[in-house]
Amino acid sequence: MKISTIGIDLAKTVFAIHGVNERGRAVLKKVLKRDQMAAFFANLPACLVGMEACGSAHYWARKLQGMGHTVRLIAPQFVKPYVKTNKNDAADAEAICEAVARPNMRFVPIKTVEQQSVLSLHRVRQSFVRARTAQANQIRGLLSEFGLVVPQGIHQLAGRVPSILEDAANELTGSFRQLIQRLLEHMKELDRQVHNLEVQIRVLHRENEVSCKLARVPGIGPITASALVASIGDGKSFASGRQLAAWLGLVPRQSSSGGKNALLGISKRGDTYIRTLLIHGARSVIRAANRKENKEGWLYSLLQRRNPNVTAVALANKNVRIVWALLVHAREFRSDYMATPTAA
Incomplete structure (x- = not known):
């Protein structure tokens, strides 16, 4: 019995397991108690393991990774479309096993x-x-x-x-x-x-050196920087700064159809706590900018055209993209930084 992919429906005491082979055929359907989990996966050949990003998921992900398995965490809303029948533990485990094998699936970074x-x-x-x-x-x-x-x-x-x-x-x-x-x-x-x-x-x-580096960005203080580092790590789980901003719900919602693009308010998805800290930090930057005598720059020009609340969200979005660039490219923040234009 060669198992290539396993889906685990996590719980407090009872865990549903669903495994498939290389052809996608179900070869394992099992229910394990909590004290049986470690022994079962320790004796199992290395395979791809999928779990929902819920309570105790990061603990089990670290534990199974230590046994040589490749672990992927999936947001629960991405698993739900793969549930074929009524909701139960076995159906959830099967849906997780199906979702983790999708090539375009998005995964949640495993926290230390x-x-x-x-x-x-x-x-x-x-x-x-x-x-x-x-x-x-x-x-x-x-x-x-x-x-x-x-x-x-x-x-x-x-x-x-x-x-x-x-x-x-x-x-x-x-x-x-x-x-x-x-x-x-x-x-x-x-x-x-x-x-x-x-x-x-x-x-x-x-x-934390990385946290101190992020705190140099205007609008990001020690608490916000600490929360960002603890949540996104090195930032390499995100393909771009815009993807990180979308993960935090700082980009517009879409209601587009028939070739007509309609952008609404921000999506407010993701971590509400970090998004709140970023927007409050942006508001403090706006208040400080209004007290300055020099009324120039991107922020002031945006304030002339948009509501202060809209400007605060835009600045929070910009700060998130800066954070991603600082983390992924290991750079230091420079207020006078100018992007080098790429050759055609």
């Missing part, structure tokens, strides 16, 4: 342990930021029910809520004051956690 560790810091920091924002909104909403309106901004809450609680002239009861004080302390604790994680990310950023 270090990359996953850095991204874990970013994800936890993001969850703390969301919880802090939700807590601030809850405090502001509860106080507004008593006619006490606090201006927007977390720093406004930290500065004004204590004086509100100490004001005996308002109608707040003792139990309600204690409740708001408890919520305020919880918000401050979340803010402290966010700050501590940012310190860890900045330390890792300073220790």
Whole structure:
């Protein structure tokens, strides 16, 4: 039984396996428990293994690569069209096996342990930021029910809520004051956690030469640079800077038919977190550009013709392409760089 390609439907405890030979004929249909996976693939001749890019996929990809197999990770939305029947584990494994053998299939880069560790810091920091924002909104909403309106901004809450609680002239009861004080302390604790994680990310950023190189691009700071390096690695998994921008959802959606091209807003596909960081960084560059006396250059001319939000997305797109060029060609960022025209 010669197996050339295997599709694995990953799960927590039960894994569905589907294998085919060189002619595409199914020769293996099996269900394995988690503790059986390593022993099974260690005794299997090297072959092409496909998996969906889901939970624990990068762990199993690294483990199977260490056994000599060629592993490819596929985005789940690219596997779905190959499911022939109703959804179940066996059908999913067969669809993955079919999809991984397609010559034009796009694959997800396999992350290292270090990359996953850095991204874990970013994800936890993001969850703390969301919880802090939700807590601030809850405090502001509860106080507004008593006619006490606090201006927007977390720093406004930290500065004004204590004086509100100490004001005996308002109608707040003792139990309600204690409740708001408890919520305020919880918000401050979340803010402290966010700050501590940012310190860890900045330390890792300073220790990474590639991350420091990306941070020299205007609009890309330590947090954005760290997230980019942890997500895309050396960038060689992407054929061009535009493909990387498309992966991050910074290119227009298309609705074209009959030879008529219709470009819509950005696709917003890919990693929402990195896209948000890039656009916020671009907004900071725009604010700094508006304060300068010298009103020249590509950015200012675009601001004259387009909405600031459109300009921010365009600058984020440009920065992503610069990042790809710096990573793939091992270059340093130069603000005065001019591309050399190619000979006809």
